[in-house]
Amino acid sequence: xxxxxxxxxxxxxxxxTIGGAASTWLERHAQSLVGSLGRLARQPFATxxxxxxxxxxxxxxxxxxxxxxxMRAVTADLGDTVQLSVYLRIPTTESxxxxxxxxxxxxxxxxxxxxxxxxxxxxxxxxxxxxxxxLQALTENPLPWVVKVRPxxxxxSAAAVEALAAELRQLEAVxxxxxxxxxxxxxxxxxxxxxxxxxxxxxxxxxxxxxxVGNTIRLEINGRRAEIxxxxxVGGSNAFVRRPFLYSGLWQGLGGGLLAVGLVVxxxxxxxxxxxxxxxxxxxxxxxxxxxxxEWLAIVGGGALLGLxxxxxxxxxxxxxxxxxx
Amino acid sequence: MIRFDRVFKRYPNGREALSELSFELETGEMAFLTxxxxxxxxxxxRLIALLERPTRGTVVVNGRNTAALRRSAIPxxxxxxxxxxxxxxxxxxxxxxxxxxxxxxxxxVPRREMDKRVRAALDQVGLLGRExxxxxxxxxxxQQRVGIARAVITKPPVLIADEPTGxxxxxxxxxxxxxxxxxxxxxxxxxxxxxxxxLLERFRVRRIxxxxxxxxxxxxxxx
Numbered sequence: 001x002x003x004x005x006x007x008x009x010x011x012x013x014x015x016x017t018i019g020g021a022a023s024t025w026l027e028r029h030a031q032s033l034v035g036s037l038g039r040l041a042r043q044p045f046a047t048x049x050x051x052x053x054x055x056x057x058x059x060x061x062x063x064x065x066x067x068x069x070x071m072r073a074v075t076a077d078l079g080d081t082v083q084l085s086v087y088l089r090i091p092t093t094e095s096x097x098x099x100x101x102x103x104x105x106x107x108x109x110x111x112x113x114x115x116x117x118x119x120x121x122x123x124x125x126x127x128x129x130x131x132x133x134x135l136q137a138l139t140e141n142p143l144p145w146v147v148k149v150r151p152x153x154x155x156x157s158a159a160a161v162e163a164l165a166a167e168l169r170q171l172e173a174v175x176x177x178x179x180x181x182x183x184x185x186x187x188x189x190x191x192x193x194x195x196x197x198x199x200x201x202x203x204x205x206x207x208x209x210x211x212x213v214g215n216t217i218r219l220e221i222n223g224r225r226a227e228i229x230x231x232x233x234v235g236g237s238n239a240f241v242r243r244p245f246l247y248s249g250l251w252q253g254l255g256g257g258l259l260a261v262g263l264v265v266x267x268x269x270x271x272x273x274x275x276x277x278x279x280x281x282x283x284x285x286x287x288x289x290x291x292x293x294x295e296w297l298a299i300v301g302g303g304a305l306l307g308l309x310x311x312x313x314x315x316x317x318x319x320x321x322x323x324x325x326x
Numbered sequence: 327m328i329r330f331d332r333v334f335k336r337y338p339n340g341r342e343a344l345s346e347l348s349f350e351l352e353t354g355e356m357a358f359l360t361x362x363x364x365x366x367x368x369x370x371x372r373l374i375a376l377l378e379r380p381t382r383g384t385v386v387v388n389g390r391n392t393a394a395l396r397r398s399a400i401p402x403x404x405x406x407x408x409x410x411x412x413x414x415x416x417x418x419x420x421x422x423x424x425x426x427x428x429x430x431x432x433x434x435v436p437r438r439e440m441d442k443r444v445r446a447a448l449d450q451v452g453l454l455g456r457e458x459x460x461x462x463x464x465x466x467x468x469q470q471r472v473g474i475a476r477a478v479i480t481k482p483p484v485l486i487a488d489e490p491t492g493x494x495x496x497x498x499x500x501x502x503x504x505x506x507x508x509x510x511x512x513x514x515x516x517x518x519x520x521x522x523x524x525l526l527e528r529f530r531v532r533r534i535x536x537x538x539x540x541x542x543x544x545x546x547x548x549x
Contacts, residue, residue, distance in 0.1 A: 023436075025434070027434075027436065027437070028431075028434050031431070226417065227417055229415075230415055230416075230417060230428070231428065231432065232401070232404075233375075233377075233404065233409060233415070234404065234405070234409070234428055234429045234432065234476065234477075235401045235402065235403075235404040235405030235429060235432055235433075235480075236401060236428075236432045237398075237401040237402075237432075238401075240401075240432055323377070324377055
């Protein structure tokens with residue numbers, strides 16, 4: 001706090017007109033803005049420490065948010081509708097299979113029953129599994145006839161689907177019934193819970209940022225007590241005395257927000273290659289979802305706002321209580 | 327311009343600093359405030375600068391009744407009262423220019439005008455050219471004059487000083503008092519609390535003498 005930028009950093013004078021008053025107002029803010037920045041720059045260690053804490057506090061919920069967003073994206077095309085795979089006994093002839101399929105289709109709980117022949121099944125498996133060459137070695141098709149069943153809406157709750165599966169298992173032609181997408185629902189439920197957790201963690205850490213900035217500003221106010229007293233003594237209003245501290249909070253919050261975005265970007269860059277390898281191992285192509293421009297701005301702007309708010313709360317409380325002695 | 331009407335002041339610790347003090351200073355008048363230590367001189371100045379409000383009675387400065395003034399109106403009130411302290415209350419980490427310019431910064435005076443006025447004020451107190459010095463590089467008398475320049479830079483109609491010569495040798499004290507008289511000559515109402523006998527003898531101004539929180543005498547003394 002050795003150099004008085006509030007006084008030094010200035011622009012040409014405006015006249016005493018409305019335009020002049022506006023430019024004077026702007027000039028005073030510009031002075032506070034530059035002055036508070038200069039003060040922060042003269043205590044680089046303390047400033048960087050505060051910014052680091054704010055940055056980490058903001059990066060945590062942002063990272064968690066991206067984890068949830070990416071997992072949702074990965075599982076989105078798996079669909080939310082539960083599907084049953086009904087495997088028919090081997091051997092089953094085509095006419096027996098069709099009969100079984102139409103019997104299943106006739107049930108009231110079933111919206112759609114699609115029959116998949118062993119040949120179609122093999123073709124699909126060959127295309128998706130990535131072990132097509134090994135399949136060439138097979139002399140005959142080992143796959144059964146399969147009926148893919150989609151339950152009708154009132155009967156697609158987890159319990160109803162389980163009941164339907166149990167009934168289908170009783171059918172003579174049926175070997176095995178799998179409710180193969182029930183886990184997707186559970187995953188989505190988990191992700192929804194996680195998303196709530198993101199908001200909760202975000203709120204808690206935002207409060208933490210307020211406390212960090214508030215404490216930093218409180219220390220700054222204590223360190224500049226003499227200056228505040230003299231300023232009030234010669235007629236400085238609370239708003240005038242408060243202004244540099246508000247800018248100080250704003251800068252630190254802004255710095256923390258930028259650091260948080262930086263941390264997230266670095267984290268994504270670190271995770272990208274292994275995630276791509278993982279995806280290609282499953283024969284899928286997958287790109288990580290990063291931060292959109294709007295989310296980017298939300299983090300930086302949120303950090304700045306939290307800094308400003310934290311400074312405001314503390315400054316309003318403490319500056320009221322500093323009155324000049326004589 | 328300054329009117330005390332049966333002012334009673336008791337501090338929160340129970341000490342009664344003033345009781346039934348009444349006096350009035352016309353616009354452009356100059357007065358010495360005299361009395362023993364603890365007689366209430368500082369309290370009078372604190373009431374004028376609105377660092378305190380009277381417990382009872384009325385203090386009117388620049389036409390404003392300080393008891394009726396809202397908290398938010400205090401800064402504007404203080405800008406019309408220049409205050410000089412015995413310990414000058416300068417900010418040691420800032421150069422002279424910034425110390426003197428502080429009231430102008432508060433008033434939102436544009437930079438170019440600020441330059442001009444700071445130089446003019448420093449010229450008046452004989453410190454032109456010392457803008458870049460820091461207070462601790464200056465002598466006690468020079469520091470005091472920087473404090474005076476800060477007090478008068480906004481051209482307040484009222485100037486008050488609490489023992490402004492207390493730490494100065496007689497020559498410097500005389501110099502400082504001459505300054506106050508020059509401001510008084512251009513219409514500023516000046517109140518100087520002092521118990522410096524030499525000054526009292528040299529300057530022919532009104533004396534407001536306080537004893538135990540009451541007005542003991544108010545008189546003009548010839549040099």
